Amino acid sequence: MNPVASHDQAAPGPEASVLIIGAGLAGFSVARQLRSLGHTGGVRIVDPEGLPYDRPPLSKAYLLGHTDQAGLLLADAAWxxxxxxxxxxxxxxxVRPGAxxxxxxxxxxxxxxxxxxxxxxxxxxxxxxGGDLDTVLELRHRADADRLRTVLRPGTRLAIIGAGLIGAETASAARELGAVVVLIDPMDPPLVPAVGPELARRLHAMHTEKGITVVTGIPETITRDGEHHRIALASGEQITADAVLVGVGxxxxxALAESAGLEVDGGIIVDERQRTSHxxxxxxxxxxxxxxxxxVLKRRAEHWENAMNSGHQAASAIIGGDAPAPRADWFxxxxxxxxxxxxxSLTAPGTTVIREADGVPVMAFRVDGEGYLLGCAAVDGGLAVKAARRIIDRRIRVDPAQLADPAVNLKKLAR
Ligand SMILES: Cc1cc2nc3c(=O)[nH]c(=O)nc-3n(C[C@H](O)[C@H](O)[C@H](O)COP(=O)(O)OP(=O)(O)OC[C@H]3O[C@@H](n4cnc5c(N)ncnc54)[C@H](O)[C@@H]3O)c2cc1C
Structure with missing residues (x-):
C-alpha cells in the first residue's frame, strides 16, 4: 500500500485526459468544474446508470411524484x-493506475x-x-425510489428500520402518500450527533404528531409471510408490514481502490486536495x-455539499489551480x-447552547472553551445557519448568551 501522495506532486495539468468513475454529484462536479476552470483535455464519466442525477429528491420530491426522472438530472445529453x-x-x-x-x-x-x-x-x-431478503427495500438509487413508489399507496403498511436522515424523510413522504408507517430505531431520539439532543427530540416527536408509530428497539429477524413481512424485535415485539425499508447508512x-493497492481506511484515503496514494x-x-x-483522519462525510466541494477540489488540483478555501461541513x-x-460539529469537545422560540428549541450551537463556534443546527433557520457557518469559517469568537438570545441576529455576529 502506498502512503497518500505527497503534497508537492506536479499537477496533471489542464490538458490531461480524465476518466471519472461514477456519475453521482461528486463525479459530475469534477467534470463541470474542470470545464469551468478551462480544462481542455478529454473528460469522460462512466456509470452503469448513465447520465448524472441527484439523489436528495429520491426521498423527497421524486418519491412524492413532484418531480420526474428528467427533473433529477444534474446534466442532460445536450449539456x-x-x-x-x-x-x-x-x-x-x-483500475490500473500504473497503466x-x-x-x-x-x-x-x-x-x-x-x-x-x-x-x-x-x-x-x-x-x-432476513436482512438480505430481496423484498426488503433500500433507497440509494433512482430504481430503489421507483420500486418504493410502486408499493406506497394509501393504507400500505410500511415499516422503516433506521430513523436517521433518509429513514425520517421517507417516513414523512410515505405518510403524505397515505401509508401507515412504523419507524423503528434503537436510539431515542436518533440524530443526536447531527443536531444535538434537544433538536433531535423535537424532530423525532414530529413523527408521532404526524401519525407515524415510533418504536424504539433492535430488529432481530425479518421473515416473509406471503405478501407480508414480520419484524421481530429484541424486546419480543412483532411488527407486521406490507413493505420494509432499511435505512441504516x-x-x-x-473495492476498486483496494484491489488497485490504494490506501483505504473506512473510505479511500485522500489528502485535502482529494489525491489518493497513487x-x-x-x-x-x-x-x-x-x-x-x-x-488527522477526518470522519467520512456523506452529504450533498461535500460531494460537490470535493469535486471542485479535485478539479482544481488536477489542473494545478489554487485550492478552494475549506469550509465547515454542511447538510x-x-x-x-x-x-x-x-x-x-455538534459533538466536538465543548458545551451546547440552545436557542428557543416560544419555549421550543429552534437552534443548537456547540462552542469550545475559548469561545469559538464549532457547530450549529437549526429547524427552519437556514439563514441563521449560513451566518453560523461564516462565524465558524472566520473563527469569530461568540458570546453564548447572545447565541441563546432569539432577539440577536446571527448575521450581526458574523461581521
Ligand atoms: C435518498 C437520499 C437522500 C439524500 N438527501 C440528502 C439531503 O437531504 N441532504 C444532503 O446533504 N445529502 C443528502 N443525501 C446524500 C447525498 O445525496 C450524497 O452525499 C451524494 O449523492 C454523494 O454523491 P457521490 O457522487 O459521492 O455518490 P453517489 O451519488 O452514490 O454516486 C456514485 C456513483 O458511482 C457509480 N458507481 C459505483 N461503482 C461504480 C463502478 N464500479 N463503475 C462505474 N460507476 C460506479 C454509482 O452507480 C453511482 O451513480 C441523500 C442521499 C440519498 C441516497
Whole structure:
C-alpha cells in the first residue's frame, strides 16, 4: 500500500485526459468544474446508470411524484455535448493506475492520464436473518425510489428500520402518500450527533404528531409471510408490514481502490486536495475520506455539499489551480414540512447552547472553551445557519448568551 501522495506532486495539468468513475454529484462536479476552470483535455464519466442525477429528491420530491426522472438530472445529453463531457454507460471492474487505465466489466479498457474514483456508497444491509431478503427495500438509487413508489399507496403498511436522515424523510413522504408507517430505531431520539439532543427530540416527536408509530428497539429477524413481512424485535415485539425499508447508512464503495493497492481506511484515503496514494488517482464524494496535512483522519462525510466541494477540489488540483478555501461541513434535510440544516460539529469537545422560540428549541450551537463556534443546527433557520457557518469559517469568537438570545441576529455576529 502506498502512503497518500505527497503534497508537492506536479499537477496533471489542464490538458490531461480524465476518466471519472461514477456519475453521482461528486463525479459530475469534477467534470463541470474542470470545464469551468478551462480544462481542455478529454473528460469522460462512466456509470452503469448513465447520465448524472441527484439523489436528495429520491426521498423527497421524486418519491412524492413532484418531480420526474428528467427533473433529477444534474446534466442532460445536450449539456454534456456542449461541454464535451462524454458519458459512458458501464461498470468499471478494475483500475490500473500504473497503466492509466480502467477496465469495464465487459472487458473494454479505457485509458486516461487521471482516474477519479467517485463511486459513492452502497446501502448497508442489516446483518440479521432476513436482512438480505430481496423484498426488503433500500433507497440509494433512482430504481430503489421507483420500486418504493410502486408499493406506497394509501393504507400500505410500511415499516422503516433506521430513523436517521433518509429513514425520517421517507417516513414523512410515505405518510403524505397515505401509508401507515412504523419507524423503528434503537436510539431515542436518533440524530443526536447531527443536531444535538434537544433538536433531535423535537424532530423525532414530529413523527408521532404526524401519525407515524415510533418504536424504539433492535430488529432481530425479518421473515416473509406471503405478501407480508414480520419484524421481530429484541424486546419480543412483532411488527407486521406490507413493505420494509432499511435505512441504516452506507458502506463506501472502495473495492476498486483496494484491489488497485490504494490506501483505504473506512473510505479511500485522500489528502485535502482529494489525491489518493497513487499520483494518477483522485477520489471524491461519499467514497473518500480525508487525512489532513496534520495527519488527522477526518470522519467520512456523506452529504450533498461535500460531494460537490470535493469535486471542485479535485478539479482544481488536477489542473494545478489554487485550492478552494475549506469550509465547515454542511447538510440539510426536509421532513414533515420543516427544513433542518446543520454545519460543523455538534459533538466536538465543548458545551451546547440552545436557542428557543416560544419555549421550543429552534437552534443548537456547540462552542469550545475559548469561545469559538464549532457547530450549529437549526429547524427552519437556514439563514441563521449560513451566518453560523461564516462565524465558524472566520473563527469569530461568540458570546453564548447572545447565541441563546432569539432577539440577536446571527448575521450581526458574523461581521
Ligand atoms: C435518498 C437520499 C437522500 C439524500 N438527501 C440528502 C439531503 O437531504 N441532504 C444532503 O446533504 N445529502 C443528502 N443525501 C446524500 C447525498 O445525496 C450524497 O452525499 C451524494 O449523492 C454523494 O454523491 P457521490 O457522487 O459521492 O455518490 P453517489 O451519488 O452514490 O454516486 C456514485 C456513483 O458511482 C457509480 N458507481 C459505483 N461503482 C461504480 C463502478 N464500479 N463503475 C462505474 N460507476 C460506479 C454509482 O452507480 C453511482 O451513480 C441523500 C442521499 C440519498 C441516497
Amino acid at each position: 454534456c455535448r456542449e461541454h464535451e463531457v462524454e458519458i459512458l454507460t458501464g461498470t468499471v471492474a478494475t 492509466g487505465e480502467a477496465v469495464l466489466a465487459d472487458g473494454t479498457a479505457l485509458a486516461a492520464d487521471v482516474l477519479v474514483l467517485a463511486t459513492g456508497g452502497t446501502a448497508r444491509k442489516l446483518s440479521i436473518p 452506507i458502506t463506501p464503495n472502495t 499520483r494518477r488517482v483522485y477520489a471524491v464524494g461519499d467514497c473518500a475520506r480525508t487525512r489532513t496535512t496534520g495527519g 440539510w434535510s426536509d421532513r414533515h414540512g420543516v427544513h433542518v440544516e446543520g454545519v460543523g
